[in-house]
Amino acid sequence: MSATASPALHWTLAERTKVMAPSAVREILKISQRADVISFAGGLPSPKTFPVEEFARACAKVLHDQSTAALQYSASEGMPSLRRMVAEALPWDVNPDRVLITTGSQQALDLIAKVFIDPGSRILVETPTYLGALQAFSPMQPVVDGVPAIGEDVDIEALKALRGTGRDAARYFYVLPNFQNPSGGMMSDANRSALADACQALELPIIEDNPYGELWFDQPPPAPISSRVTDGTVYMGSFSKVLAPGLRLGYIVAPDAVFPKLVQAKQAADLHTPSFNQLIVEEVIKDGFLDRHVPGIRALYKAQRDAMLEALREHMPEGVTWNTPNGGMFLWLRMPEGIDTSALFDTAVANGVAFVPGSAFYASRPDVRTMRLSFVTVPAERIRVGIAKLAAVIRQAQ
Amino acid sequence: MSATASPALHWTLAERTKVMAPSAVREILKISQRADVISFAGGLPSPKTFPVEEFARACAKVLHDQSTAALQYSASEGMPSLRRMVAEALPWDVNPDRVLITTGSQQALDLIAKVFIDPGSRILVETPTYLGALQAFSPMQPVVDGVPAIGEDVDIEALKALRGTGRDAARYFYVLPNFQNPSGGMMSDANRSALADACQALELPIIEDNPYGELWFDQPPPAPISSRVTDGTVYMGSFSKVLAPGLRLGYIVAPDAVFPKLVQAKQAADLHTPSFNQLIVEEVIKDGFLDRHVPGIRALYKAQRDAMLEALREHMPEGVTWNTPNGGMFLWLRMPEGIDTSALFDTAVANGVAFVPGSAFYASRPDVRTMRLSFVTVPAERIRVGIAKLAAVIRQAQ
Numbered sequence: 001m002s003a004t005a006s007p008a009l010h011w012t013l014a015e016r017t018k019v020m021a022p023s024a025v026r027e028i029l030k031i032s033q034r035a036d037v038i039s040f041a042g043g044l045p046s047p048k049t050f051p052v053e054e055f056a057r058a059c060a061k062v063l064h065d066q067s068t069a070a071l072q073y074s075a076s077e078g079m080p081s082l083r084r085m086v087a088e089a090l091p092w093d094v095n096p097d098r099v100l101i102t103t104g105s106q107q108a109l110d111l112i113a114k115v116f117i118d119p120g121s122r123i124l125v126e127t128p129t130y131l132g133a134l135q136a137f138s139p140m141q142p143v144v145d146g147v148p149a150i151g152e153d154v155d156i157e158a159l160k161a162l163r164g165t166g167r168d169a170a171r172y173f174y175v176l177p178n179f180q181n182p183s184g185g186m187m188s189d190a191n192r193s194a195l196a197d198a199c200q201a202l203e204l205p206i207i208e209d210n211p212y213g214e215l216w217f218d219q220p221p222p223a224p225i226s227s228r229v230t231d232g233t234v235y236m237g238s239f240s241k242v243l244a245p246g247l248r249l250g251y252i253v254a255p256d257a258v259f260p261k262l263v264q265a266k267q268a269a270d271l272h273t274p275s276f277n278q279l280i281v282e283e284v285i286k287d288g289f290l291d292r293h294v295p296g297i298r299a300l301y302k303a304q305r306d307a308m309l310e311a312l313r314e315h316m317p318e319g320v321t322w323n324t325p326n327g328g329m330f331l332w333l334r335m336p337e338g339i340d341t342s343a344l345f346d347t348a349v350a351n352g353v354a355f356v357p358g359s360a361f362y363a364s365r366p367d368v369r370t371m372r373l374s375f376v377t378v379p380a381e382r383i384r385v386g387i388a389k390l391a392a393v394i395r396q397a398q
Numbered sequence: 399m400s401a402t403a404s405p406a407l408h409w410t411l412a413e414r415t416k417v418m419a420p421s422a423v424r425e426i427l428k429i430s431q432r433a434d435v436i437s438f439a440g441g442l443p444s445p446k447t448f449p450v451e452e453f454a455r456a457c458a459k460v461l462h463d464q465s466t467a468a469l470q471y472s473a474s475e476g477m478p479s480l481r482r483m484v485a486e487a488l489p490w491d492v493n494p495d496r497v498l499i500t501t502g503s504q505q506a507l508d509l510i511a512k513v514f515i516d517p518g519s520r521i522l523v524e525t526p527t528y529l530g531a532l533q534a535f536s537p538m539q540p541v542v543d544g545v546p547a548i549g550e551d552v553d554i555e556a557l558k559a560l561r562g563t564g565r566d567a568a569r570y571f572y573v574l575p576n577f578q579n580p581s582g583g584m585m586s587d588a589n590r591s592a593l594a595d596a597c598q599a600l601e602l603p604i605i606e607d608n609p610y611g612e613l614w615f616d617q618p619p620p621a622p623i624s625s626r627v628t629d630g631t632v633y634m635g636s637f638s639k640v641l642a643p644g645l646r647l648g649y650i651v652a653p654d655a656v657f658p659k660l661v662q663a664k665q666a667a668d669l670h671t672p673s674f675n676q677l678i679v680e681e682v683i684k685d686g687f688l689d690r691h692v693p694g695i696r697a698l699y700k701a702q703r704d705a706m707l708e709a710l711r712e713h714m715p716e717g718v719t720w721n722t723p724n725g726g727m728f729l730w731l732r733m734p735e736g737i738d739t740s741a742l743f744d745t746a747v748a749n750g751v752a753f754v755p756g757s758a759f760y761a762s763r764p765d766v767r768t769m770r771l772s773f774v775t776v777p778a779e780r781i782r783v784g785i786a787k788l789a790a791v792i793r794q795a796q
Contacts (some may be wrong), residue, residue, distance in 0.1 A: 055465075056457065070646040071445070071453070207407055245471045267533065270502050
């Protein structure tokens with residue numbers, strides 16, 4: 001064989017690659033994985049919550065009882081039995097035929113982008129919003145507008161003003177109502193109803209993303225928007241936060257009008273989600289396992305949130321503010337005027353603590369004084385040490 | 399909660415959804431899964447070849463030794479150790495840092511489409527070509543031109559004529575040199591060298607897809623095109639045909655000029671391929687398992703190919719022609735003039751046998767006299783019965 005060292009060939013890349021960029025969060029994760037850094041940056045579930053024994057038993061059973069199904073190609077829609085379980089677990093009347101199993105809920109965002117966004121299409125997101133969603137949407141070249149918040153609620157009047165008409169009509173409004181990534185905020189029951197009404201009145205589809213809904217601390221969140229206006233919404237869920245993210249298992253519930261196109265996009269994207277992973281999760285959850293398992297995650301995360309809140313109260317200088325999330329994984333901090341959290345980052349890491357600067361989470365006009373802290377990855381003792389370090393860095397910057 | 403039966407909302411879909419369609423093959427698969435149908439339609443590996451015991455052992459070991467890594471989020475590029483194993487197994491000098499693990503090789507096609515295709519971009523494919531590639535490319539709205547074949551080789555002169563210039567320059571040429579899906583054809587050594595040369599002279603990137611290369615019967619295929627012109631090609635491989643498709647594990651080897659963009663597209667598509675699946679496969683293959691395992695697959699598939707060839711010789715009416723694939727999973731039949739295989743399909747199924755009409759595999763101007771037969775899914779005895787049935791249907795149509 002004549003392996004020739006040829007001159008670099010000319011590759012012409014698609015226009016959309018110009019808007020692709022390495023995820024700020026994932027780059028930050030790399031830096032903050034150093035052993036001497038206490039990292040509040042990652043959104044990594046605590047490995048203590050992974051049901052390792054149950055997975056081991058499920059793997060053995062699935063490979064013993066249904067090895068061919070587990071290892072063979074399967075339907076793009078997902079395994080029928082898992083689709084049924086997903087439908088039955090949701091708190092409204094969901095047709096299992098309208099459940100699509102996805103390779104993590106990140107893939108759901110990718111499929112939604114492909115099916116709804118033309119270059120130049122307007123879409124609406126919350127302010128702030130999930131960075132991974134911005135990354136999934138942007139390659140399809142939309143114009144992204146952020147809808148302002150009033151506290152933890154969506155500003156419905158602002159939404160109406162941003163809806164647009166004709167070619168400028170927004171294709172959808174993407175919302176994360178429960179313990180939002182990044183802010184940890186939760187939309188009220190009244191705001192969800194108002195949003196459901198607005199969705200119909202404005203003919204504005206809603207993409208409702210709910211990876212954290214089960215991780216509530218004191219009381220469950222209000223019912224999903226999708227339960228209030230079922231054919232005006234696409235609903236997304238995930239097993240990453242209640243079982244384990246390493247299996248990459250999520251799902252979409254979509255109305256008749258769009259379901260077939262999402263399936264076709266899924267088929268082209270990866271044929272189907274790994275059969276094996278679907279059957280393992282099915283085996284683990286089939287006897288009500290999540291009802292026994294998730295309360296333990298809630299208790300652990302609540303204790304870690306409390307440790308963080310306590311440390312914040314003890315150490316943070318005056319003028320730093322934060323919320324008290326009622327669930328999920330994240331807490332949202334705001335610095336006093338004059339402090340840009342991006343500028344703090346290097347010093348913080350040098351001092352052994354990491355966070356994500358808030359600006360990554362805005363479609364436009366970032367609030368540079370914000371930062372996201374995860375309270376789930378690091379145990380309580382380390383949370384206290386890390387927050388003290390972070391407070392010292394902030395104090396220095398003042 | 400006020401669940402309201404609202405009137406169907408107006409959903410505006412992206413233009414690209416117009417070119418999305420259900421996969422003809424997957425629809426045919428559904429029909430042909432009836433127990434009374436002998437199906438040569440599916441490209442399903444024989445479940446006899448799945449190393450079930452090895453997977454069971456690997457699951458137990460991985461969940462015992464490295465449960466956190468298996469169940470946690472991981473890098474978009476893939477697990478470092480698996481990337482190293484992939485690089486080391488390839489027959490040229492591959493940098494592990496240029497290996498990207500994908501969720502099946504179908505995902506590799508999706509990422510390639512996103513990174514290289516603008517609406518209206520020209521791309522080149524073989525005639526015929528893999529249907530799943532056409533499906534992955536088409537949502538990015540390319541103009542697809544088929545490059546004619548001379549026997550099982552690419553017509554290099556025709557390729558030169560189709561290359562195009564300026565805005566019309568083809569972004570890449572997609573080829574499946576080993577035991578192609580659908581034709582079973584294999585490009586000669588000389589043709590690969592000529593293609594490598596043309597790729598450099600024409601500045602035409604090549605996407606080389608090699609899921610079947612290990613499944614050779616009498617002698618291994620010539621070295622990949624990518625081993626001859628390493629920075630002018632993107633190479634794609636898969637574990638689906640040598641281990642099991644249900645894990646969805648494939649990979650890309652890409653040059654520096656495009657690797658980062660493929661990783662960014664991957665990150666947006668599903669964050670990363672399931673950590674668990676990567677570690678299981680790593681555990682199964684790490685001690686040279688494939689060297690012991692794959693010869694058994696080769697022997698089984700060769701015996702089934704022989705059974706099909708023998709049955710074809712015995713039963714097919716005059717004027718029906720076919721090739722003798724030296725590997726892979728598929729055999730390519732051509733009917734006498736006047737027979738359109740799509741028109742045969744319903745009668746064939748009614749008579750208990752299924753195939754895929756060849757027209758699905760053409761970018762344009764299909765040869766309607768062709769059909770694809772898989773010889774790997776159905777055991778030898780059933781192959782003989784099925785081919786007799788198929789011959790009877792063809793005879794009737796004459």
